[in-house]
Amino acid sequence: MLPFIGLLMCVLGVLLFVTLSVAALAMGPNVKEGWLPLDDNIRGKTPILVEWDGTNAVIHRGNQKASVLVYLTSNSSITPEFSAFVTEMERKRKTDYVLFAVRPSGFGNFQILADEFRNKRVDIGYEPITQDRAVRLMGRQP
Amino acid sequence: MVDLLSNTVGALVFIMIFTVMAASGVVVLKRLPLEHKTKSKPINFLCEKSRIIPLDNAGLESRLKAKWGRPYSLFDIYSWVARYNGLEVEDEHFVARGESTISPLSLSILFTQKRDGGYAVNQIQLSDSKYRDLLKRVKAESDFVHFLVRPDAIDSFIAARKIAAEEMGIGTGWMPLAADSQIRFTSRGRTPTEQ
Numbered sequence: 001m002l003p004f005i006g007l008l009m010c011v012l013g014v015l016l017f018v019t020l021s022v023a024a025l026a027m028g029p030n031v032k033e034g035w036l037p038l039d040d041n042i043r044g045k046t047p048i049l050v051e052w053d054g055t056n057a058v059i060h061r062g063n064q065k066a067s068v069l070v071y072l073t074s075n076s077s078i079t080p081e082f083s084a085f086v087t088e089m090e091r092k093r094k095t096d097y098v099l100f101a102v103r104p105s106g107f108g109n110f111q112i113l114a115d116e117f118r119n120k121r122v123d124i125g126y127e128p129i130t131q132d133r134a135v136r137l138m139g140r141q142p
Numbered sequence: 143m144v145d146l147l148s149n150t151v152g153a154l155v156f157i158m159i160f161t162v163m164a165a166s167g168v169v170v171l172k173r174l175p176l177e178h179k180t181k182s183k184p185i186n187f188l189c190e191k192s193r194i195i196p197l198d199n200a201g202l203e204s205r206l207k208a209k210w211g212r213p214y215s216l217f218d219i220y221s222w223v224a225r226y227n228g229l230e231v232e233d234e235h236f237v238a239r240g241e242s243t244i245s246p247l248s249l250s251i252l253f254t255q256k257r258d259g260g261y262a263v264n265q266i267q268l269s270d271s272k273y274r275d276l277l278k279r280v281k282a283e284s285d286f287v288h289f290l291v292r293p294d295a296i297d298s299f300i301a302a303r304k305i306a307a308e309e310m311g312i313g314t315g316w317m318p319l320a321a322d323s324q325i326r327f328t329s330r331g332r333t334p335t336e337q
Binding site for chain 1: 172174175176177291292293294296299300316317318319320321323332337
């Protein structure tokens with residue numbers, strides 16, 4: 001009886017391995033990137049991660065994410081929803097800063113977006129990230 | 143038989159942990175510094191596709207101005223400004239073309255990269271690469287390396303920045319550049335920032 005249990009366990013294990021391998025390959029390696037600002041404690045400010053794709057800003061707050069339309073047209077000013085976020089960051093500029101994850105589709109108009117914060121003396125940082133890779137901030141969260 | 147079973151289960155658990163870690167993504171430790179203004183001089187590089195292209199804008203500008211010369215007289219000012227328009231100089235990597243308008247008065251330089259200019263990203267990794275030679279001449283106390291990054295060159299930029307910042311200890315900064323935007327330096331343009 002015992003040899004059959006061992007054989008059964010081996011077969012089950014192999015099946016489990018195959019299933020997980022297929023799942024991992026289907027998701028693709030490196031599908032998610034976790035950023036851990038190394039000098040977070042030195043600067044003493046909390047990063048607020050904002051993904052920018054040229055149209056929408058995805059604002060990360062802890063485990064929550066909110067997508068906000070920034071420009072209605074290419075020539076228009078920022079929407080009231082995003083303006084509220086800029087105002088909030090201006091209020092918190094001594095304790096927080098905005099860390100942008102800039103996607104390739106957002107390269108063209110990123111500086112215009114960044115100027116919204118620079119003009120309000122809100123500190124920013126920015127880092128490029130490929131178009132489809134998910135990103136999250138690790139470590140200290142607001 | 144029990145040993146065989148234990149070993150098999152142990153190996154499978156190990157493989158499962160590895161598989162789950164691979165599927166859940168990677169943690170990338172980054173300094174992610176804040177942008178700050180600097181008095182250091184930017185040493186520019188264009189990152190495009192898989193190439194890192196040195197942009198000696200200051201050197202090309204001074205050569206362009208030397209070629210431009212000075213006005214012959216006070217009455218020559220307008221034609222002198224007009225003569226700047228279309229003047230060209232080049233180096234190994236870029237062609238610099240002067241642009242001018244009289245009303246409003248403005249001067250700018252359009253930089254167009256040459257075909258096959260710069261260095262392939264796999265070449266810059268070599269210990270005796272020309273990219274590293276260029277960086278060795280950068281004064282870390284008064285200069286910083288500034289990258290103009292096209293959307294198709296994120297990996298190239300990260301590789302080049304890693305060499306400059308982590309291996310050679312030089313300050314760096316970067317600026318995203320749309321795929322179709324031209325590289326034009328004007329007196330009223332954006333000041334490069336360090337990160």
